[in-house]
Amino acid sequence: xxxxxxxxxxxxxxxxxxxxxxxxxxxxxxxxxxxxxxxxxxxxxxxxxxxxxxxxxxxxxxxxxxxxxxxxxxxxxxxxxxxxxxxxxxxxxxxxxxxxxxxxxxxxxxxxxxxxxxxxxxxxxxxxxxxxxxxxxxxxxxxxxxxxxxxxxxxxxxxxxxxxxxxxxxxxxxxxxxxxxxxxxxxxxxxxxxxxxxxxxxxxxxxxxxxxxxxxxxxxxxxxxxxxxxxxxxxxxxxxxxxxxxxxxxxxxxxxxxxxxxxxxxxxxxxxxxxxxxxxxxxxxxxxxxxxxxxxxxxxxxxxxxxxxxxx
Numbered sequence: 001x002x003x004x005x006x007x008x009x010x011x012x013x014x015x016x017x018x019x020x021x022x023x024x025x026x027x028x029x030x031x032x033x034x035x036x037x038x039x040x041x042x043x044x045x046x047x048x049x050x051x052x053x054x055x056x057x058x059x060x061x062x063x064x065x066x067x068x069x070x071x072x073x074x075x076x077x078x079x080x081x082x083x084x085x086x087x088x089x090x091x092x093x094x095x096x097x098x099x100x101x102x103x104x105x106x107x108x109x110x111x112x113x114x115x116x117x118x119x120x121x122x123x124x125x126x127x128x129x130x131x132x133x134x135x136x137x138x139x140x141x142x143x144x145x146x147x148x149x150x151x152x153x154x155x156x157x158x159x160x161x162x163x164x165x166x167x168x169x170x171x172x173x174x175x176x177x178x179x180x181x182x183x184x185x186x187x188x189x190x191x192x193x194x195x196x197x198x199x200x201x202x203x204x205x206x207x208x209x210x211x212x213x214x215x216x217x218x219x220x221x222x223x224x225x226x227x228x229x230x231x232x233x234x235x236x237x238x239x240x241x242x243x244x245x246x247x248x249x250x251x252x253x254x255x256x257x258x259x260x261x262x263x264x265x266x267x268x269x270x271x272x273x274x275x276x277x278x279x280x281x282x283x284x285x286x287x288x289x290x291x292x293x294x295x296x297x298x299x300x301x302x303x304x305x306x307x308x309x310x311x312x
Contacts, residue, residue, distance in 0.1 A: 029052065029053070029054050031051075031108060031121055032052075032053075033049065033124055034048075035047065035103070035128060039128070039131070040095060040128060040130050042098060042130060042131075042132055043094060043096070044094065045074060045092055045094055046092070046094070046128065047090055048091040048092075048103055049088060049089070049090050050088050050091075050108065050123055051088040052087050053087075055087055059086055059111055060085075061086070061111055062089045067103075067104070069096070069097070070101060070130075071093055071101065072093065072096065074094050076089065076090070076092070095128070098130050098132055099129075099130060100128070101130050103126045103128065104125050105122045105124060105125045106123045107120055108120065108123060197236035198233065198304045201230070201233035201300045202300055202301075204225075204229045205226075205296055205297050205300070208225050208226060208293065209293055211225075213225070214286050219283040219284070219289060220277050220278055220281075220283065223273065224274070224278060226270065226274060226292060227271055228243075230267060230271075230299065230300075231271075233300055234267075237308070238257060238258060247271045247275050250271065251268060254268070258306050259303045260302070260303070263302050263303050266299050270292050270296060270299075273292060
């Protein structure tokens with residue numbers, strides 16, 4: 001009796017162990033690949049699926065596979081379980097050649113919950129028979145033309161940036177050159193007379209001496225009048241158009257003016273101070289203004305012999 005009981009218990013233990021082992025095998029990791037068709041035409045879309053089972057807490061990572069020609073990946077769609085973990089992936093493929101096309105084996109990485117690699121398994125390769133559209137449909141008529149594909153309108157960012165840059169440059173030029181002091185039009189007092197150039201110049205200088213420019217602090221206007229009177233005197237006496245010349249031009253052609261060098265130096269000093277007052281806002285003191293007025297009178301008187309024939 002005792003041996004029979006022992007044999008019974010041993011047999012029961014072996015049976016339970018075998019059942020547990022079979023259950024463990026039934027719940028082990030499984031990997032499968034499939035396609036929605038094994039016969040396709042050029043340009044057809046083929047769904048190639050990689051599916052796993054019994055991942056438990058592990059998760060699946062499929063590398064970004066680059067299929068070689070004539071296969072082309074058009075779309076990639078992960079498959080998720082109820083826990084939000086990836087258990088597979090769908091490839092949407094297209095084929096651009098006829099004949100037997102092989103989908104190659106793909107390495108599938110299985111990771112543990114702690115993100116460490118558990119193992120790598122390769123899928124089986126699959127073969128698809130690809131034929132031309134004529135061979136598939138048996139008709140040589142042309143397929144209907146597809147309608148136009150809408151294209152989203154994009155802003156021409158390059159053009160917009162260039163326009164804004166050009167506008168900024170133009171505005172900068174306007175700011176730089178627009179702030180320059182505009183040339184003020186100052187009317188020069190003229191006296192119509194048939195008198196000789198020296199008498200007319202001395203009369204105008206005397207009139208300037210009695211004006212209120214210096215009393216009102218209008219230094220710029222004073223020098224405008226003084227410069228004009230002396231230029232007009234030279235132009236009317238030696239017939240050189242000094243009214244139309246700048247101070248630099250007068251200095252450049254001073255050798256053609258038949259005046260003494262010292263007298264020309266006096267005149268140049270007055271013209272330079274007049275330019276500084278008019279354009280650089282560098283107003284000299286009133287005492288210097290009076291000295292320049294007196295120097296102008298001296299310049300006119302001392303240069304008369306250079307051009308005027310004296311009565312004997």
